[in-house]
Amino acid sequence: MPQLNIADFPPQLVWLAISFVILYFLMAKLAIPGISDVLESRQNRISSDLEEARRLSEDADKAKADYERALAEARAKAHGIVSELKASMAKEQDASKAELDAKLAKKAQAAEASIRDAKETALSHVREIAADTAKSAVAKLVAFDVSDKDVEAAVASSMKGDA
Amino acid sequence: MASEHSPLAQFEIKRLVPMDVGGLDVSFTNASLFMVIAIAAITLFLTWSMRGRAMVPGRMQSMAEISYEFIANMIKDNVGSDGRKYFPFIFTLFMFVLFCNLLGMIPYTFTVTSQIIVTFALAALVFVGVTIIGIVRHGFKFLTFFVPSGVPVVLLIILVPIEVISYFVRPISLSVRLFANMLAGHTLLKVFGGFVVSLGIYLGWLPLGFIVVLTGLEFLVAFLQAYVFAILSCLYLNDALHLHH
Numbered sequence: 346m347p348q349l350n351i352a353d354f355p356p357q358l359v360w361l362a363i364s365f366v367i368l369y370f371l372m373a374k375l376a377i378p379g380i381s382d383v384l385e386s387r388q389n390r391i392s393s394d395l396e397e398a399r400r401l402s403e404d405a406d407k408a409k410a411d412y413e414r415a416l417a418e419a420r421a422k423a424h425g426i427v428s429e430l431k432a433s434m435a436k437e438q439d440a441s442k443a444e445l446d447a448k449l450a451k452k453a454q455a456a457e458a459s460i461r462d463a464k465e466t467a468l469s470h471v472r473e474i475a476a477d478t479a480k481s482a483v484a485k486l487v488a489f490d491v492s493d494k495d496v497e498a499a500v501a502s503s504m505k506g507d508a
Numbered sequence: 509m510a511s512e513h514s515p516l517a518q519f520e521i522k523r524l525v526p527m528d529v530g531g532l533d534v535s536f537t538n539a540s541l542f543m544v545i546a547i548a549a550i551t552l553f554l555t556w557s558m559r560g561r562a563m564v565p566g567r568m569q570s571m572a573e574i575s576y577e578f579i580a581n582m583i584k585d586n587v588g589s590d591g592r593k594y595f596p597f598i599f600t601l602f603m604f605v606l607f608c609n610l611l612g613m614i615p616y617t618f619t620v621t622s623q624i625i626v627t628f629a630l631a632a633l634v635f636v637g638v639t640i641i642g643i644v645r646h647g648f649k650f651l652t653f654f655v656p657s658g659v660p661v662v663l664l665i666i667l668v669p670i671e672v673i674s675y676f677v678r679p680i681s682l683s684v685r686l687f688a689n690m691l692a693g694h695t696l697l698k699v700f701g702g703f704v705v706s707l708g709i710y711l712g713w714l715p716l717g718f719i720v721v722l723t724g725l726e727f728l729v730a731f732l733q734a735y736v737f738a739i740l741s742c743l744y745l746n747d748a749l750h751l752h753h
Contacts, residue, residue, distance in 0.1 A: 346516060348691070353521040354625045355533045360540035361629055368547040368604055373596040376554035380576040383561050383569075390563060 475500045515698035519622055519691070538618045539626070546607040546620065554603075575603065579738065586742040590749055597637075598745075601630065602738035609690065609730035613723070621733075622690035624683065631683035634741045642748030653751050682740055689733050693726045 347353070480496045525536035554575075557568035565573055579599045583591040605621055612619025620626055642650045654671040655664060700722065703715035 347520040348622070348624045348687070350521070352533070353537070356523070356527075356535045356537050357521065357539050357623060357625050358629055359532070359534045360536070360543055361626055364540075364543040364547045365600070365604060365630075365633075368550060369596065369600045371547065371551045372554075372600045372603070376551060376558075376572075377576070377596055377599065379555060379558045379561075380572055383558060383565075384573060384576070386561075387563055 472497070472500060472504070475504070515695045515702070518618070518694060518698060521623075539620055539623060542608065542611055542618045542620050546604060546611055549611070550603045550607050575599075582739055582742055586739065587746045587749065591742070591745060594745055598738055598741055601634070601741060602734055605630070605686065605737050606731065606734035609734055610727075612690065612694065613726060613730060619690050619694055621686055622694055624687045627683040627687040628679065630737070631679040631686075634682065634744060635679035638741075638744045638748045641745065642751070645749060646751060650748075650751070653747065678744060682737065686733050686737055689729050693722070693729055697722060697726065 476493065476496045479500055480493065483496070522538045523535040524538060524541060527534045527536060553568075554572050557572040560566065560569060562569055576599070579602055580595060583595055583598060587594070608620040608626075611617050612622065642653065654668050654675065656667055656671065659667060697719060700715040700719050704712040704719070706712075707715065
């Protein structure tokens with residue numbers, strides 16, 4: 346086996362030592378710091394991005410809570426306004442209704458009174474007309490003047506009989 | 509000519525630039541060449557892919573980041589937080605073994621990790637380093653690592669030598685595992701490649717199909733052995749740091 350040729354050992358050991366030491370320093374001073382810098386900065390970037398994302402999400406949560414509170418407040422306020430308005434409108438309506446009722450009642454009373462007056466007037470006129478008519482009818486039938494007093498008494502008695 | 513076609517010829521060391529320093533042979537060999545290519549490829553891969561430093565990584569940057577996180581998680585899971593300072597070493601070890609394994613998968617290249625002396629040197633580095641860390645951290649208490657707790661004294665006479673042997677066998681098992689996997693895979697590919705040629709146009713398709721499947725398997729082995737090498741180093745490091753038993 347050529348690997349066991351002792352004469353070949355020294356040059357291999359010497360060059361192994363040289364190349365391994367050079368490689369060690371190249372790795373330790375050049376390659377490893379280069380890679381670890383990049384990995385570290387990526388890690389920092391990721392954690393700062395995560396931090397930023399968490400902050401933003403907290404902000405959003407806060408804004409949402411604020412908005413909801415404002416919305417609830419506005420809703421409560423609107424509700425209050427509406428119910429107040431409803432109450433005042435109902436009161437106004439009640440008042441105007443009562444007023445109207447009173448006016449109508451008054452008008453109805455007035456109308457009733459005027460109807461009664463008219464009726465009475467009419468009735469009294471009916472009596473006069475009836476008396477006149479009866480008087481003239483009697484005069485034509487029997488050709489004598491009946492005194493107004495008698496006619497009226499007769500009319501009254503006949504109307505009573507009618508009634 | 510015969511040795512050129514031997515399945516083991518691919519593992520031969522060729523001195524590209526013969527050099528000698530004070531009697532020590534420091535020739536630049538084909539193995540040296542592929543070690544240099546590996547470290548250049550690793551450095552290029554990890555710096556070129558990260559050049560955009562993109563917040564959202566592309567494909568190449570993802571690969572570099574995944575390699576980093578793979579080893580970082582391996583250390584975190586197997587060693588714990590005090591293993592962090594050994595991250596550059598484990599990372600270098602993993603990337604070196606992985607790239608040597610993968611470069612070896614390219615035809616006509618040389619597989620550095622198929623050399624027992626290379627894998628043994630890496631394993632010995634891990635073993636010696638971990639042992640020193642254990643002794644520096646725990647002093648004489650490090651020796652209690654070889655004494656399993658809650659065991660009758662009589663049994664300790666047998667168990668302590670077993671523990672000591674198993675500890676000192678670690679660099680051998682670690683290095684031979686990687687070396688043998690690479691050696692076996694590449695030898696098998698070469699042997700079946702020879703079959704393709706010798707069986708000719710009619711029957712040669714069978715070993716060729718086998719080579720295709722085996723190549724896929726060897727890529728898996730290349731990753732797996734780099735992973736095993738790194739994770740065992742982590743476990744040894746964990747033993748030295750925390751003296752588990």
